[in-house]
Amino acid sequence: MPTPPTPPTAIGPVPRTQGVLSLSTKAVGAGSGIDKFRTSGAMKALFPRGHGVQAIMINTSGGLTGGDQLDIEASAGTGSHLTLTTQAAERAYRSKEGHARMDSHLSVAAGGSLHWLPQELILFEGARLNRSLTVDLAQDAKFLMVEPMIFGRTAMGEVLNDVDFKDKIRVTCDGAPLYFDGMHLTGDVAAQLTDRAVAHRAGAMVSLLYVAPDAEAHLAPLRALLPQTGGASLLAPDVLALRMVASDSHTLRSPLLPILDRLSGDGLPTSWRL
Numbered sequence: 001m002p003t004p005p006t007p008p009t010a011i012g013p014v015p016r017t018q019g020v021l022s023l024s025t026k027a028v029g030a031g032s033g034i035d036k037f038r039t040s041g042a043m044k045a046l047f048p049r050g051h052g053v054q055a056i057m058i059n060t061s062g063g064l065t066g067g068d069q070l071d072i073e074a075s076a077g078t079g080s081h082l083t084l085t086t087q088a089a090e091r092a093y094r095s096k097e098g099h100a101r102m103d104s105h106l107s108v109a110a111g112g113s114l115h116w117l118p119q120e121l122i123l124f125e126g127a128r129l130n131r132s133l134t135v136d137l138a139q140d141a142k143f144l145m146v147e148p149m150i151f152g153r154t155a156m157g158e159v160l161n162d163v164d165f166k167d168k169i170r171v172t173c174d175g176a177p178l179y180f181d182g183m184h185l186t187g188d189v190a191a192q193l194t195d196r197a198v199a200h201r202a203g204a205m206v207s208l209l210y211v212a213p214d215a216e217a218h219l220a221p222l223r224a225l226l227p228q229t230g231g232a233s234l235l236a237p238d239v240l241a242l243r244m245v246a247s248d249s250h251t252l253r254s255p256l257l258p259i260l261d262r263l264s265g266d267g268l269p270t271s272w273r274l
Contacts, residue, residue, distance in 0.1 A: 016067035019043030019060075025053045025112075027079035035077055043070060048270070052081030056271055057118070059090065064102065066095030066128055072104040076112035076141075083115040085269040089150070090118065092165070094126030099164070102131045108141035113212075115264055119272060120148040120204075120249055123189075128164045135171040137178065137211060143171070144263050148206040148256065151193060154248040160189040171209065178239065179209055202229065202245035204252040210263050215240040218263060225255050225262075 019042035026035040032052045039045060046056040059070060076082040084106075092100060108114045116133075123129070137143055147169070152158035164186045171179040185192065193199040210218065215238045222232045222242060230244030242259070246252035260268045 016069070017042045017059075017061040017064070018068070019070045020073075021045060021057060021071070022073045023055055023082070023084075024075040024077060025080040025082045026077040032076075032080035032082065035080075043072070046087070051267060052083060054083040054085070054269055056085055056087050056269065058087045063091035063093045064100035064127075064129060065093045066098035066100060068100040070102045072102075074105075074114070075107040076109065076114040078109040079111040080109075081113045081115075083117060083264075083267065083269060085117045085271055086119045087271055089120040089122050091122045091124065092127035092129040093124050095128035099128040099130050102129065104133045106133070106135045108135075108137050108143055110138040110140055112138070113142035114144075115267070116143070116145045117260065117264070117269060117272070118147070120150050122150040123152065123160060123163055123165060125152065125158060125160055126162055127160075130166045132168045133170070135169075136175070137171065137173045139174050141173075141211070143209070143211040145169075145171075145209040146206060146256075146260060147208075148204070148249075148252060150204045150249050150252075151189060152203065154203050161191075162187065163189045165189075169207070169209075171211075173211075178211070179235065179241065181207060199245050200229070201247075203248050205243070205245045206252060206256055208242040208259070208263075210240040210242075211238060213238050221262065222259055225259055227255055230255065 020040045021043040022038045024035040025032050034053055042059055042061040044058040044060055048054055074084055106114060152160045167183040169181040194201050216234055218240060219232060219234055226244060229246060232242040235241055
């Protein structure tokens with residue numbers, strides 16, 4: 001008798017991306033050096049030569065979709081400097097089921113400074129993403145944060161009619177609240193962004209925070225660089241917050257690059273200019 005056919009093998013769950021990056025710096029003479037460093041899964045890092053320690057974070061999966069999880073933990077030790085950026089824009093793609101997650105935890109010790117300078121997050125139609133950034137600063141720590149976002153690529157005619165994006169930013173100083181921000185975009189985001197009180201048809205936005213003793217001195221020069229769709233304010237003498245919307249990523253970057261050059265002391269990573 002002929003051998004019966006082998007029953008088809010059931011296809012298991014599609015493997016999801018997981019990535020972890022853990023990095024800390026310490027003072028080394030008059031400069032800074034890596035104290036501890038570890039990566040796993042899809043998260044990698046490059047360290048170009050330059051002032052302080054600069055880490056270019058790379059998500060080797062190429063983007064985020066449902067079920068993906070990225071965890072970043074970084075700290076600038078006492079008297080050291082750390083810059084974190086990305087090789088390119090991060091992409092949140094359509095999710096068939098579930099949400100992607102990206103959680104970042106940063107800390108800066110006394111006399112230290114940290115620049116959190118990721119490039120744009122691009123939301124694609126059908127994206128499902130929960131993202132959080134938690135930062136704990138010592139009393140005399142310095143911190144620069146930028147979070148640019150693109151709501152679909154205008155040049156490609158992309159429209160976001162079905163998205164679920166949650167974003168939370170929490171910054172504390174010695175455990176006390178310093179800056180809390182949050183956003184939840186769900187459903188027909190394109191329609192929501194047309195509202196004058198939301199984004200007035202903007203396709204891109206950026207949030208920026210600068211914590212340093214000279215924050216007040218930067219306020220007037222930054223306001224002079226901003227278009228009418230942006231604003232900057234002092235939350236405290238040493239805390240400056242900025243937000244800007246623009247029609248697309250190119251229009252957003254035009255005023256943003258000189259602002260970052262100024263606040264970073266001309267230390268903006270080269271990956272931003274590629």
